[in-house]
Amino acid sequence: MADYKDPENTILMELKDGTVVIELLHDIAPKHCERMKELARSGQYDGVVFHRVIDGFMAQTGDVQHGKDAANLRMAGTGGSDLPNLPAEFSGIPHDRGTLGAARSQNPDSANSQFFINFSDNHFLNRQYTVYGRVTSGMEHVDAITRGEPPASPDLMISVKVAADA
Structure with a gap:
């Protein structure tokens, strides 16, 4: 196992080209x-597609309700989980390359x-969308995600x- 600064607040996302390591900003x-940890631990993110990928902007995923249904992927991006919505946690952390933002x-x-x-760097999103993580390694795998909407x-x-569970 690799040596992570805080394994409890580190996400390992396996993509087709390799592992993306994400440091969660738990204090922010x-x-x-x-x-994110709850959905990861319950396996709900496994197999979910990137349904909106815009070159030079961002790659969006995480629709655990519709993102695994290959026959109905046009619905991907319209759902969430069966858990309640979250209150905004806006901060001064900028939407820089490799940061994770909450879609809403x-x-x-x-x-x-x-x-x-x-x-x-998408600073026009600053203080409008919650930043809660950053890619610390494997950004080249994110860059290789297939573009499209969807x-x-x-x-x-x-x-x-x-x-911590790996």
Whole structure:
């Protein structure tokens, strides 16, 4: 097992090209971090597609309700988990390349299970979407995710685990 600074707040996301290591910012957005760990530990993120991937912007995934149904992927991005929505945890942490942001509707308190990883610095999102993690290694695997809204053949999260459990 690799030596992670805080294994309880480190996510290991397995993609087709390799492992993406994400450091959760528990001190900044504790509710969002706890939700990600809960969904990872229950296996709900495993096999979920990246349903919205915009070159130069971000890759979005995490629709545990619709993101695994290959016959109905046009619904991906419209659902969440069966858990309640989360209150916004906006902070001064910028949406830099490799940061993890909570996807939501127009309502700031509507984040649930979906998230995105920024391909570039997207500072126009600052203080409007909760930042709760950052990629510490494997960003090249994120960069290789198939583009599209939705992609014709979407990539998926093969598995998502908390490093403390791996």
